[in-house]
Amino acid sequence: MLLRASGLRRFVFAAFAVTAACSGPRDKPEQGNAAERPATPAPKPVIVTENVLDREGVILATFRTATAAALGNDDRAAQQALNGRKFAVRLRFACPGMSDPTRSAAYDAKQQVLRVKVQSDLTGDKLPASDLLRRDYEGAVGFMFGKPWLLAAGCPSPAFSAMSSAEPTIVLAQLFTAEESRAQRPVATYQLTKAVKPEDAPQQGLDLVLSGRLAELSDGRPIHCAAADGPPACIVSGRIDRVAIEDPQNGEVLGQWGLGAGAR
Numbered sequence: 001m002l003l004r005a006s007g008l009r010r011f012v013f014a015a016f017a018v019t020a021a022c023s024g025p026r027d028k029p030e031q032g033n034a035a036e037r038p039a040t041p042a043p044k045p046v047i048v049t050e051n052v053l054d055r056e057g058v059i060l061a062t063f064r065t066a067t068a069a070a071l072g073n074d075d076r077a078a079q080q081a082l083n084g085r086k087f088a089v090r091l092r093f094a095c096p097g098m099s100d101p102t103r104s105a106a107y108d109a110k111q112q113v114l115r116v117k118v119q120s121d122l123t124g125d126k127l128p129a130s131d132l133l134r135r136d137y138e139g140a141v142g143f144m145f146g147k148p149w150l151l152a153a154g155c156p157s158p159a160f161s162a163m164s165s166a167e168p169t170i171v172l173a174q175l176f177t178a179e180e181s182r183a184q185r186p187v188a189t190y191q192l193t194k195a196v197k198p199e200d201a202p203q204q205g206l207d208l209v210l211s212g213r214l215a216e217l218s219d220g221r222p223i224h225c226a227a228a229d230g231p232p233a234c235i236v237s238g239r240i241d242r243v244a245i246e247d248p249q250n251g252e253v254l255g256q257w258g259l260g261a262g263a264r
Contacts, residue, residue, distance in 0.1 A: 053087040053214070056151040058236060062170050066225040066232040079221045087238060088211045089172060091145060092248070093118070095155035095205040100146065103208065107201045114196040116245055116254065118143075118208055120188040122173050136218040141186050142173025142235070143210060153248070155205050169233035172210055174240050175217065184259050186240045192255040202247050206254070211242040 053061070061082055068075035094105035094116075102119040122142030147156060148170045176185055214222040217237050225234040244256035 051086065053085050053089075055089050055091075055145075055153055058087055058089055058172070059145070059148055059151055059170065062148075062223055062225070062234045062236060063168075065221075065223040066168065066234060069225040070227075070232065076220050079216075079223060082214050082222050083216045085214045086212070087172075087214060088209065090153035090246075090248075091143060091208040091210070092153040092155060092205050093146065093208060094202070096203070097158065098155070098205075102144075105202065105206050107196065109198055109201070112195060112197060114194050114201065114254070115191075116194075116206065117189070117191040118243075118245065119190075122171055136177060137175040138178050139176045139185075140173050141188050141240070142171040143208065145170040145172070153207055168231045170236065171234070172236045172238055172240075174212075174215075174238060186243060186259065187257075190243055190245070190255070190257060192245065194254055200250075202249065204248060207246045207248050209242075209244040209246055210238075210240055211244075212238050212240040215239045 065075060065079065068078070093100050093103035102121050103117070105114065105116045107114050120141045121144040122140050148168050150156065174186055215237050216222045217224070222237045223234060224237075225232050227233075241259050242256060245254045246252065247254060
């Protein structure tokens with residue numbers, strides 16, 4: 001498995017290894033002596049008030065999951081409210097003065113052409129050595145949230161863009177089983193070349209827009225969080241049925257792809 005972010009390399013194994021080791025079968029709650037552990041309040045179900053989860057909704061749901069994981073609570077029942085929920089998440093990239101190894105946008109003023117390329121942050125034909133992954137999944141495509149402490153997509157001011165990279169890792173990913181049709185899988189690379197006049201060239205980056213539905217993994221949860229070498233790291237499992245690249249300045253859709261559309 002080739003992982004494009006160092007945090008992901010440590011995380012994916014840890015997240016699923018912890019999940020496989022600690023969650024156990026769905027119908028067998030964790031056993032233990034109650035006197036040996038302090039009582040913790042039962043996790044409250046995640047209440048979703050909007051029909052479609054946006055970036056803020058997904059991040060807040062993920063932080064609740066991270067809280068439950070950190071406190072040792074089994075939030076499988078609480079996460080049932082998330083399973084099947086629609087999402088439309090914006091991930092800003094190509095902001096002025098910032099670089100991303102998996103997402104880029106370059107404007108050629110001479111040719112008046114915009115070139116954009118977006119690659120999955122979680123990719124490859126092999127999965128890490130995790131019992132849960134090796135048993136149930138054979139591949140994955142996932143996109144990492146940049147600056148997950150930003151509840152809205154946007155380019156932070158220079159003072160904030162220079163902040164430490166020690167921040168939570170959130171990846172919206174679709175994992176594949178051997179039985180699933182390959183035609184129903186998102187691809188790992190999206191690219192486009194588009195004629196754009198100089199006055200219309202993007203000035204505040206572009207938005208990668210991912211749409212679909214949250215989907216539980218084999219242990220009954222759509223979101224998994226685990227401790228990495230620093231802040232928590234989480235995978236949000238979904239079925240991605242549309243990928244689009246938009247200019248946030250004017251809302252123009254520069255390119256969009258559906259299931260099985262392939263990279264362009």
